[in-house]
Amino acid sequence: MDLSVKIGTLQLRNPVLTASGTFGYGTEYADFVDFSRLGGIVVKGTTLHPREGNPYPRMAETPSGMLNAVGLQNKGARYFIDHIYPAICHLPTKIIVNVSGSSIDDYVAVARMLDELEHIPAIELNISCPNVKQGGMAFGVTPYGASSVVRAVRNAYSKTLIVKLSPNVTDIVSIARAVEEEGADGVSLINTLLGMAIDAERRRPILSTVTGGLSGPAVKPVALRMVWQVAQAVSIPVIGMGGICSATDAVEFLLAGATAVEIGTANFVDPSVSEKVADGIADYMARHNMEHVSDITML
């Protein structure tokens, strides 16, 4: 049975990745996951300069979901390269770095720095994080904005370039087509839906930033719809995510047209879930007499 998939020149042993911001730098999960059984790990959003992120509280639980407003807290690209990369570059899976920025120059600078790293075969460009006022929302919500940043990064980055799309748009297909046009090797979706939670008794918003990003099973129907729309409209691989908690959920995304999937919020509920999803996809293929993971298509 062959579960391997390819995105640009990035070869994954199976289609299961962990989503940025939910899996730290991988090492946090070393007690729970055998990395050699994952397709890859998308590590935390990295910006050119260190960021302290948003004030606490950053999290609210919602029906079958959660809101977060972390705000891209990270120690910056230099720190990542000097102190984190050496500790994770030999993990037995593919390491993809999620890149965020507040200007095209920032994105380009980080992409250039990461291009030098032998053991980082791909980046995921976050043009959609809704948490940070200058964190990229402006780029991700129009085809023009998305094109500008992808064009610049494409010129600066030689390896596999994945662009992570925002669901907070009227027409996600137009954004996906725009980034494909500029040479993205793949798109990943969906980033979080912009939401809000209120404490009725205390009469105030729960998050320090008022609004935050919604993830978890609650968003799965929206994510599946967008993956299905985008997969029909572009020729590059689509990485699907949004509320995946089980192999069945993952298979639904593959059926919708995704080439691979990312597991996010579910890592908080079951820290071993990513490995279980990979195993479960193999079980599904066996049950359906499938040879290759690309056989998981609609009938």
Add this chain to the structure above:
Amino acid sequence: MDLSVKIGTLQLRNPVLTASGTFGYGTEYADFVDFSRLGGIVVKGTTLHPREGNPYPRMAETPSGMLNAVGLQNKGARYFIDHIYPAICHLPTKIIVNVSGSSIDDYVAVARMLDELEHIPAIELNISCPNVKQGGMAFGVTPYGASSVVRAVRNAYSKTLIVKLSPNVTDIVSIARAVEEEGADGVSLINTLLGMAIDAERRRPILSTVTGGLSGPAVKPVALRMVWQVAQAVSIPVIGMGGICSATDAVEFLLAGATAVEIGTANFVDPSVSEKVADGIADYMARHNMEHVSDITML
């Protein structure tokens, strides 16, 4: 204690309405709800001509939510006026008719017909239903489209005009401002989020239409966020909805800036829920020493 609210010239005894498409014409719930304890009922989407709606299956359950693809099945405005209106016009609550159309002329024709009905003090204009190919999506997703239909209907309709907004947009505030500009007396939001469900074992979409409208508790964070954004941007009353199952949920929408709320999917789980929510809001006000429902504001 005063729970009454006003939208345009529409006076409601309390801020609790039932949402279109989830409460039939009210009479279906006669065994479960004392209508005299509701602010009002928004009856099923009505179009100029009869519509058979979409083929079965029209429904899929999702985590803390459901997808529907009913497709505006209804017997048309003439039938409503001749056969349904006489049966419901004396119900002891306010009856609001949800109006849908596939052309401006259709909207205007229905609005004109309903303007004649003594016991219909308001209509809710559905410019956002995502289920029907020609059912209004084109109007609701751009300020221009929304303006055109609201302008035309405003000229044809003399009573309270509420416009129901689609959440499947990049910038709902711009749409809300556009319809306010054209003379809408209020906006209601959110309509359903466009979603999809897949049967992994049978390898096909669950809905006959592939995609459908997501509702239920899952969408509440997105709905709260949009209500909060819109309430800050417009001066007309906002009617909030999206996953309200309890008085606490309703209070959250009022805190976010809504003047009234609609209860939708929760009617399917507890057919008496609308009445309970109205009672629960009164309890909340008593607990917080509030005199008027408009005192329910953020601290």
Add this chain to the structure above:
Amino acid sequence: MKVLDLIVKESCAVSATSVRMVLTAHDTLPDMQPGQFVELRIDDTPGVLLRRPISIHDYDKESNTLALLVQRVGKGTAWLCSRQAGDVVNAVLPLGNGFTLPSEGAPCSPLLIGGGVGVAPLLFLGRELCRRGIVPTFLLGARTSKELLCKDLFESVGTVYVTTEVGDEGVKGFVTHHPVLSEGDFNAVYVCGPKPMMQAVVTMARAGEVWCEVSLENRMACGIGACLCCVEDTLSGNVCVCKEGPVFNIDRLKWT
């Protein structure tokens, strides 16, 4: 229609995946007709929002009880199947329109055909026919004898014929293969079961010009005709199975 807390009096497994529950209530249960159903609220089950429609398997006014057959097909029915004596299940009931019963004294020779868990409403229907002096004939189909539900209960009410797909009890094959269909002289057929089975029976009933009613199981949300999710495309257009059905005369259906 009422919303009531039902109290489980007993719950017994009747196959590997099915449970027969007897329930009562503190209040008097409303009158129910064979073919009607209840909508049960699913508690304590993450992600499950909607009630589950379950047809009424039996109803006894005197003891103020009703019985349900529940097949475990998902998380909601799994929760129902795990209810024990003393547990409470919230129900909206009774819903929909039941089977048409022959008018008093009219000559009637009915065949009640059920497949899988679809046999459920036929017990209650059989009892009502008995009460009118009509002895019902049951034809019950299942995949294997182990999945044949509550045969003894049906035998206490009428004559029972059986088909099993694997052939370990009764006639091997589907219900439509059973000789009683052609040999018996029935002037009314009531059917409930998987759609392909019902369609096959309907085809035969039409060919034989026999009066026939089927009970449909379309996926529902509200159960009371408000949401229009469970529609069947009939000769009079899309109609709600929950409100205009779940029992339909085959003359209304577009099934070919």
Add this chain to the structure above:
Amino acid sequence: MKVLDLIVKESCAVSATSVRMVLTAHDTLPDMQPGQFVELRIDDTPGVLLRRPISIHDYDKESNTLALLVQRVGKGTAWLCSRQAGDVVNAVLPLGNGFTLPSEGAPCSPLLIGGGVGVAPLLFLGRELCRRGIVPTFLLGARTSKELLCKDLFESVGTVYVTTEVGDEGVKGFVTHHPVLSEGDFNAVYVCGPKPMMQAVVTMARAGEVWCEVSLENRMACGIGACLCCVEDTLSGNVCVCKEGPVFNIDRLKWT
């Protein structure tokens, strides 16, 4: 860190809203330190997704058990409080860094201050101090005597002083009103409880230049330092309470 199914050995109400649970596991429990916590999965509870962090109240290596105090504040903790002997609760454990224990033989006169359900980790801490030959002094605060949790257990480990807000037991008022604070000669203070209480204690500790550690309870998602939701704004920036805490020396905090 491990993911383990814990088995409830006993569960007793210790106040109107709190339960003390003793749990074990088929496998050997990993070693735990006072101040560490577990993340418990919440099952069978619609809408609740995330685990709940609960600090370790007691741990006994010999009997392979741990104890937890759970206060019912929402749907998740309500589910935990309703677990009975024999039930299974899935846990990730042990998490975070515990209290700093005095090095062997060092002179130490510690005061352990707890408020509400925040008393929980102090029992385990007190036991560890005892094991090192140090008799701990506890100062426990509650709203009323009925809400004072497990006083007898604390008394079996050290000296116990009490404050209640309504004054029906011990000194009336908050823990910071108790004379033992000024009369006792403590060179280490450990605190866990509501934030305003901890802040008041920290202010006093700073004024008296007493070494002090607090256990924070910021809202968490992952519990292992991956999601960065539960951060505390410290002198070294935003740090994860779940991973770098939950115990912090007050020298790291920006609290004023």
